[in-house]
Amino acid sequence: MALTNNYLKGVYETVLKRNPNEPEFQQAVLEVLESFEPVVEQRPELEEKGIIDRIVEPERMVMFRVPWVDDNGKVQVNRGFRVQYNSAIGPYKGGLRFHPSVCASVIKFLGFEQCFKNSLTGLPMGGGKGGSDFDPKGKSDAEIMRFCQSFITELQRHIGQFTDVPAGDIGVGGREIGYMYGQYKRLNNEAVGVLTGKGLSFGGSLARTEATGYGLCYYTKEMLAYKGTSFEGKTVVISGSGNVAIYAAQKATELGAKVVTMSDSAGFIYDPNGINLDVMKDIKEVRRARIKEYADLVPGSTYTAGARPWNTVCDIALPCATQNELDENDAKALIANGCKFVAEGANMPSTPEAVAQFQANGVFFGPAKAANAGGVATSGLEMSQNSLRLSWSFEEVDERLHDIMVNIFKCCVESAEKYGHKDNLVMGANIGGFEKIADAMLAQGIV
Structure with a gap:
């Protein structure tokens, strides 16, 4: 197009x-x-x-130097970023990514997408994103702590609970958020909800770890119901093996599906009997090891190096790894292997050519800004709990998350139909998120 x-x-x-x-x-x-x-x-x-x-123009873009000292006493220097993209409907909200691929282009694309995603949740959150080209892989806890403290020492002057509330993303989990929150509190002498994804003992929300993966499945469940079917008895292929992938696999399994693949940057595993999540969680969450170990531990499973799982026969595909991981040829392979539903768990994992293939061949496609909004939705719920000085139960947060994802799907369907593009969830997500922001900007004048 x-x-x-x-x-x-x-x-x-x-x-x-x-x-x-x-x-x-x-x-x-x-x-x-x-x-x-x-x-x-x-x-x-x-x-x-x-x-x-x-x-299309960010309100503010900050780039800064992040010096830190490694375990050998050598000074290292990384680059930090924060884009505060649009605050028309609320304070900037979006994750921090620590990965060698981080650059201005990646941060701006993520921040831009975040605006519409946050709008779709119905919560009062603007869009932002940040991170660094720092690679946490292979670093000691002490090195990661020193880096995080240096990073937030600069970033803290640009954020605040009513200004900009970062969260985690690729390479930034509970450990990194904890180190950054501790340093923020030390520098500002206040305990406020300036970061989300915190530990449960200091203001974090139950269900936050599971939120993006669970939300993806709640959205997919609505896609399936809209077409008169369900997860029950379906075969699902998932890429990735981080939080999103693991908890998408868990919820899809709970809803009656069989998840047969997961992956990391080195390759993917295939288990025809369904992924054993206890083994997977031990490998990726406890030992932080490579996914290939799964094939050594689970009989009947196989590991394929240097490949992604898109050649696997399936009913549903949930890409949950990284941007542009699924290209036109991958889309053709999925279509040939019977895939009828694709919902994005990562940020922009499908190339435009892949999306065009899905839409041209009758695959019902759920875009990231809608399908993976569960993480930021629950971050918004964490902000609410922090402001109220309350902690909601897992069940209460999960119920609110489920309702938000149902409403997002409904918004996508209605927005697409309103402008003559029935069942085009890409159009629906973009328009549904945009119109709320546009109306707020119109009301606030030229700012």
Whole structure:
């Protein structure tokens, strides 16, 4: 699909000019702008007030040096980022990613997507994202602590519970959040909900660890029900083996499916009997080892190095690893192997060509900004608990999460149908998230 609206063409040309050599950001903007064409045609005030000119430009982007000392006493220097993308509907909210691939383009694409995702939750949260090109793999706890303390020493001057509330993402789990929260508290002399994903003993929320994976399955459950079916008896392939993948596998299994694959950056495992989550959690959450060990521990399973699981026969695919992990050829392989439903657990894991293949071949496709919104939704619920000085039960948080994901799916369906694109959940998610932000920006004037 190519842009046909002259206003949107002009906006995208400006994005390309201002953001050269940033392919991830350009890809994210183009995909969203394509969805806005019917909205712009029906709502001329969006062009008159420059809403989309403003929405593609971050309100603020911070880049900073992060010096730290390794266990050998050598000084290391990494680069830190925070994009505060849009605050029209609330304080900036979005994760921190520690991974060698982190750069301005990746952070801006993630922050841009986060705006619409947060809007879809119905909670008052704007969009932001941050991180560093620091790689936690192979580092000692002491090295990670020193890095996190240095990182937050700079970032703390830009965030706050009513300004910008970061969370975790790839490479940033409970350990890293704990170190950063401790240093923030030390520097600011206040215990407030400035970070989410905290430990349960100091303000964290039950169900946060499970939230993105569970939310993905709740959204997928609605997709399946909409088409008159369910998880019961379905075969599911999942990529990734972090929190999202593990808890998506757990919830899909609880809902009656058989999950047969998981992966890491080195390869994937296939278990025709269904993934043994106790073994998987021990490998990835306790020992932080490579996924290939699963094949040595579970009879009947196999490990394939240097490959992703998309050639596996399945009914449902849930990509939960990283951006652009599923390309056009992978999509064709899934279609050939009988896959009828795809829902994204990672951020933008499918390339535009892959999405086009799914949509052209009758695969019901749930985009990341809707399907993986469960994590940030529960982060929003953690913010609420912190403000109230309360702690809700696991069941209460899970029930609220379930209701949010049901409402997100409903919003996607209704928004797509409203503008003549029935069952196109990509259009629905983009438009549903956008219109709430656009209305807030119109109400607040030119800011």
